Amino acid sequence: MGMQSRNTNPSKSSSSSFLPPRCIPLLVFFSIFAFLFFFNLDTFLSRTKAIARHSFNEQTRLFMNAEGGNLEREFNITWGNGRAKVHNNGGLLTLSLDKNSGSGFQSKKEYLFGKIEMQIKLIAGNSAGTVTTYYLSSEGPTHDEIDFEFLGNSSGDPYTLHTNVYCQGKGNREQQFFLWFDPTTDFHTYSILWNPHRIVFSVDGTPIREFKNMESKGIPFPKDQPMKVYSSLWNADDWATKGGLVKTDWKKAPFTASYRNYKADACIWSEGASSCNSKSPTSNSIDYLWMSEKLNSTSLERMKWVQKNHMVYNYCIDKMRFPEGLAPECKFS
Ligand SMILES: *[C@@H]1O[C@H](CO)[C@@H](O)[C@H](O)[C@H]1NC(C)=O
Numbered sequence: 073m074g075m076q077s078r079n080t081n082p083s084k085s086s087s088s089s090f091l092p093p094r095c096i097p098l099l100v101f102f103s104i105f106a107f108l109f110f111f112n113l114d115t116f117l118s119r120t121k122a123i124a125r126h127s128f129n130e131q132t133r134l135f136m137n138a139e140g141g142n143l144e145r146e147f148n149i150t151w152g153n154g155r156a157k158v159h160n161n162g163g164l165l166t167l168s169l170d171k172n173s174g175s176g177f178q179s180k181k182e183y184l185f186g187k188i189e190m191q192i193k194l195i196a197g198n199s200a201g202t203v204t205t206y207y208l209s210s211e212g213p214t215h216d217e218i219d220f221e222f223l224g225n226s227s228g229d230p231y232t233l234h235t236n237v238y239c240q241g242k243g244n245r246e247q248q249f250f251l252w253f254d255p256t257t258d259f260h261t262y263s264i265l266w267n268p269h270r271i272v273f274s275v276d277g278t279p280i281r282e283f284k285n286m287e288s289k290g291i292p293f294p295k296d297q298p299m300k301v302y303s304s305l306w307n308a309d310d311w312a313t314k315g316g317l318v319k320t321d322w323k324k325a326p327f328t329a330s331y332r333n334y335k336a337d338a339c340i341w342s343e344g345a346s347s348c349n350s351k352s353p354t355s356n357s358i359d360y361l362w363m364s365e366k367l368n369s370t371s372l373e374r375m376k377w378v379q380k381n382h383m384v385y386n387y388c389i390d391k392m393r394f395p396e397g398l399a400p401e402c403k404f405s
């Protein structure tokens with residue numbers, strides 16, 4: 073998750089000198105509105121991140137291949153005071169949110185590269201004002217992060233799937249999508265492929281976004297800091313839905329998101345070493361096909377289809393927000 077979404081409703085005002093004087097009060101009003109909106113979002117996101125990260129600091133010391141499946145074994149509930157629950161002996165995990173608190177969990181293991189997937193069923197009905205996050209993140213001020221975030225909406229209005237990539241503490245790489253199905257009626261699979269060459273976000277096996285390693289062109293890529301998987305459900309009704317205009321309807325609380333079938337084909341990081349290096353690459357190469365996985369022509373076509381038909385925000389074309397110039401990677405995609 074990140075401080076990114078603040079700019080997804082870029083203010084369309086521009087202070088051109090040809091505007092008649094009566095427009096000026098309106099511009100002042102909009103500037104103040106935009107300022108408050110950005111400021112609140114920042115504060116809220118950093119607060120929630122801090123809660124999620126610092127609820128505990130202990131790290132797992134396990135040396136084994138990631139398997140997933142049992143959510144109780146793979147995750148620790150980190151906050152929410154009983155609002156996060158494991159069911160079916162670890163087969164299902166639910167997060168809930170009410171007026172007093174949201175809830176969250178994080179993986180016990182840390183990974184340095186992997187293919188991580190989870191099935192998630194989002195809040196049904198009126199989810200306006202809520203945000204469900206599911207992301208990979210390292211720690212510290214120059215952290216890396218790979219985000220899925222689901223911004224709730226009023227009944228019948230579409231969830232926004234928000235994505236971002238942080239490298240060395242810097243994000244601002246948002247892309248947002250409307251899904252081609254209702255993510256609240258059933259579980260759907262959200263996965264992150266993270267290998268030394270690329271990051272691919274996929275939904276039900278369809279890639280929606282690729283962030284390539286372009287270090288050779290001077291663009292940073294997350295590849296040195298191990299990350300954990302995090303998820304949380306929280307209230308963000310001061311910005312999430314229609315820029316904060318639509319508030320959370322607490323009469324509908326508690327709001328619940330459900331998780332199952334976690335799977336991590338990943339290199340587990342422990343005490344400064346990767347589980348992938350502890351095996352001879354030849355004998356286990358079959359296990360690590362994802363390490364060099366790339367999009368084939370069929371999946372590239374599908375990704376283009378999603379981006380053409382379902383993308384609703386792209387930082388790579390937002391010149392209004394980046395008047396000094398778009399991010400360098402945008403030239404190559
Ligand atoms: C998970 O939480 C339990 C207590 O709830 C704690 O004992 C354990 O150390 C935690 N595991 C990790 C990896 O932090």
Ligand SMILES: *[C@@H]1O[C@H](CO)[C@@H](O)[C@H](O)[C@H]1NC(C)=O
Binds near residue numbers: 230231312315
């Ligand atoms: C909610 O639905 C409206 C369409 O009614 C859409 O404009 C908006 O982007 C949706 N998402 C959020 C997070 O507001």
Ligand SMILES: *[C@@H]1O[C@H](CO)[C@@H](O)[C@H](O)[C@H]1NC(C)=O
Binds near residue numbers: 370
């Ligand atoms: C392309 O990749 C997808 C997803 O990994 C796979 O299901 C499909 O079989 C591949 N197609 C070809 C033609 O290799």
